[in-house]
Amino acid sequence: MKKALSMIIVGALIFFLQGGLLAASYPNTSELEYRSHDGMPYRLFIPKNYDQSKSYTLVVFLHGSGEVGSDNEAQLKNNGNGSLWLINTDYQVSHPVFFAAPQGSWGNAAVQAKVAGMINALKQEFSGIATDRVIVTGLSLGGAGTYFMMSKYPDLVAAGVPMQGPKDWQTIANNKNMNIWHFHAADDNSGYHPISQADYTVKYLRSYGLNVVYTRYNTGGHGIWPEAYKNPQLMSWIYAARKGVKTEVSPFLKIKSPAETDTFSTSLLNLSLSGVAGNAETNISKVEWKNSRGGTGAVTGTGNWSVGNVPVVEGENVVQIIATGTSWSTTKGGNTTFNDALIVNSNPNGTVNKAPVANAGVDQSIQLPEDTVHLQGNATDDGQPSGTLSYSWNIISGPGPVVFADVDNAITTATISVAGKYVLSLTVSDGELSDSDEVEVTFSEEPVIQLENVALNKPVAVDSIYNATYIGANAVDGNKTDVNSRWLSANNGEYHWIEIDLEDDYEISELRLWSGYKTSGYAIQNYWFQAWNGNEWVDIAVRQNNSSQQTVDIFNPVVSGIVRLVCGNEDLARLYEIEVYGVPHVAVLNQKPVVNAGDDQFLTWPGNTVNLAGTATDDGLPSGSLTYLWSKISGPGAVSFSSPALDSSAQFAAPGKYVLQLTVSDGELSSSDQIIIWVMDNICLNKPVTADSVYNATYLASKAVDGDKTNTSSRWLSANNGMEHWIEIDLQGEYMVNRMKLWTGYVNYGYAVKNFRLQAWRNNSWEDVVVVSGNTSQFREESFAAIVTGKVRLLCGSDDMARVYEIEVFGTLAN
Structure with a gap:
């Protein structure tokens, strides 16, 4: 019996030592290769016994701020702050993955792009990396980086495991199938990663x-x-994650009835739901339901759960089922919640389709020569029959043709060629029913009256303030960036409002808001902008489910002297600035921008790119925003521009004289200015030449313009008689010239032309444009002030015979 027991103990010991659970350990960092991508260092772990015929997950780990640098080692210190557990000795057998650990600063968009580039490069190098199994995880700053990657590269990332650092969650909300497991601690006092931010996200x-x-x-x-990285469920969850598919590995919850799809349409105002949740290891303590339109309650059961009579309201409801289970930590406590959601479209009048409601936008006035209007159409619909809408723009009336940039897009531009009043129509169809709306656009040759912010520094009243720092007057002081120059309401779950006395009646037509906190979000989600009509408050602009910290609302003109912004009760109101635009008593007329395209430039071919540095000044009307456009007016070849900005670059397809134009528009009026770019080519090649003498019949003067700079037999050699020597080139036309190149001497022995002058024929005489003495270089390049000439001459000193491989003079035709 003792012998048998001993054998059992030895067998168990061998099992653990050969890879059993107790033997799991971190890998040695030397197992991760040193690599770089586009200047970004990273370390890479390749699964042992990698087989390209199999599919593998790629885990990308983003370190915290303390490891930012370029040594390609700091990101792995302290076992990558625990992240290397994802490739521990056990997982290398049971869950083999690629593990990449780049080093950088993840808040930088360019670095984020390099991470995406690294992922694509690895997928190309290792065909076994599955395109739908890229997982990004990170801690602290890397947690923010994880959110950035999920937000900006949803086609690349299947799942994210952020630990702190929520960023850009508003954009991620558009990707319903993004898999996320977020870790945080309630007592995180790091300052940049408060638990309240994680809860809200x-x-x-x-x-x-x-x-x-x-x-x-x-x-x-x-x-x-x-x-957190040692969570016993985490690796299985990562290993199962697939892009575009909701993960169904514990911890998970799934709604199975009334539908297993993401959306469900009903004519009822209450629902019964049922489904499954987690497994025994999740230790579920409760399951509850919540509706985004209001309401919450308990659910019966845990692993198999059900609930009846969940109320919904007409329109879209997001019904969530949320389970609460263990955190898997005996020392840190807490819990893990996980959910599934069903988007419910309720139509209590039945499922009969209703026509969409089209909105072609507000009427607009445009001043010529601006000939393009921006159309901001939209539509609302009941989601029947498919939830997909199509759009079409048409011209109803007008004095001339209209060209739409995209006739099938609700948001597009329309361009005209004749001034006058146009009526345009937007038709919206859901596939069965349609609706149309019209917008009137007037293109006028008369100046358009400029609107101005009539709320600036006006008297305000508010329902409440958070404290004495964040008073209502901060919201109209013109400061849109200082976090201490905001109005913050009380945080009491109530609706909040700020009222502005405009001190006169204005015709207002535009609202601009800056809200939230720095770049972290917290934008005002729901608001109603109201005007006092003498008897009551009237809504003139309404936004629901807003996630943008800067919004612009344009509406039909309303006359009022008092306006009010009412904010929803989902959070306290955080308002940097409110601007209200209207017509003052004395309208200011818009003036054209003043444009300077910069200085004329010379470029030596085969160089084909110049930097452009235009400038523009403007009166700030109508919006203070300018648009820029570079174009070619004339020239012998195509020109491509790097960007429509003042500071751009131009690339030329051929040498010659080019006229480029910079056009600047303030949205109503535009101005232009032109510059000349001379792309100078060698104009001496194979042109007629004469010389004072030749050494013999081999070394003719024509050899100096034949394009051959290396063949010793392809040189012009003058007589060796102690006299000055010259070679003259007939350019066969008048050219603008500004540069020369000269190759002289004899192979590697020197004999460079020591003293020489380049002369141009001007005003019936030779004029020096380049003078060089004491030269020892066999190649010389000289530039000079641009001149126009039809002949050039190289005059060589009398100290020796002239030995010239090639002479090049750069220019373009002067006309």
Whole structure:
């Protein structure tokens, strides 16, 4: 019996030592190759026994701010702050993955692009990396980087495992199938990553229909990472994640009834739902439902759950089922919540399709010569029969033709060639029913009256303030960036408002808002902009589910002397600035921008690119925003411009004289200025030449313009008689010239022309344009002030015979 027991113990020991659970350990960092991509260093772990016929997950780890640098080692210190557990000795057998750890600053968009480039390069190098199995994880600054990658590269990233650092979650909300497991601690006092931000982010994403796993420890501070990466469910969850598919590996919850799809349409005002959640390891303590349109309640059951009579309202509802389970930490406590969501479109009057409601936008006035109008159409619909709408623009009336940039897009531009009043129509169809709306656009040769911000520094009243720093007057002081120059309301779950006395009646037609906190979001989600008509408040601009920190609302002109912004009760109101644009008593007429395209330039071919540096000044009307356009007016070849900006570059397809134009528009009026670019080519090649003498019949003067700069027999050699020598080139036309190149001497022995002058025939005499003495170089390049000439001459000193391989003079035809 003792012998048998001993054998069992030895067998168990061998099992653990050969890779059993207790034997799991971090890999040695030397197992990760040193690499770089586009100047960004990174380390790479390649699965042992990699087989390109199999599919593999690629895990990309983004470090925190303390590891920013370029040594390609700091990101792996402390076992990558726990992240290397994802390639521990056990997982290398059971869950083999590629593991890439770049080094950089993840808030920089250019660095984010390099990470995406690294991922694509690795997929190309290793065909076994599955295109739908790229997982990004990161901690602290890297947590923010994880959110950035999910937001900006949703076609690349299948799932994200951020630990702190939520950023850009508003954009991620548009990707309903992005898989996210967020880790955070309630006592994280790092300052940049408060738990409230994580709570809000998870709440926000779930309200848009995303499934988010959220492990929220009670303790652990900012350094939760080693234990989080050792979560016993995490690697299985990562290994199962696929792009575009909601992960169904624990911890997960799935709604199976009334539909297993993301959306569901009904004529009822209440629902019954049922489904499944997690497994035994998730230790679910409760399941609850929430509706984005209001309401919450308990759900019966845990692993198999159900609930009846969940109320919904007419329109779109996001119904969430949320389960609460273990955090898998005995030391940090807390819990993990996970959810599924069903977007419910309720039509209590039945499922009969209703026609969409088209909105062609507000009427506009445009002043010529501006000939293009921006059309901002939109539509609302009941989601029947398919939830897909099509758009079509048409001209109803007008004095001339209209060209639409994209006739099938609600937001497009229209261009005219004849001044006058045009009526344009937007038709919207849901495939069965359609609706149309018209907009009137007037293109006038008369100046358009410029609107101005009539709310600036006007008296304000508010319902509440957060504290004495964040008073209502801050919202009309013109400061849109200082976080201390905001109005913050009380944080009490109530609706909040700010009222502005314009001190006179204005015809207002535009609202601009800056809200939130720095670049972290917290924009005002729902607001109603109202005008006092003498008897009551009237809504003139309404936004729902807004996520942008800067918004512009344009509406039909309304006359009022008092306006009010009412903010929803989902959060406290954070308002940097409110601007209200209207017509003052004395209208200011818009003036054209003043444009300077810059100085004329010379370029030596085969160089084909010049930098352009235009300038423009403007009176700030109508909006203070200018657009720029570079174009070619004339020239012998094609010209491409790098960007429509003042500072651009131009690339030329052929040498010659080019006239380029910079046009600047303020949205109503435009101006232009031109510059000349001389792309100078060698104009001496194979032109007629004469010389004072030749050494013999081999070394003719024509050899100096035949394009051969290396053949010793292809040189002009003068007589060796102690006299000055010259070679004259007939350019066969009048050219603008400004540069010369000269190759002289004899192979590697020297004999460069020591003293020489380049002369141009002008005003019936030879004029020096280049003078060189004491030269020892066999190649010389000289530039000079541009001149016009039809003949050039190289005059060589009397100290020796002239030995010239080639002479090149650069220019273009002067006319």
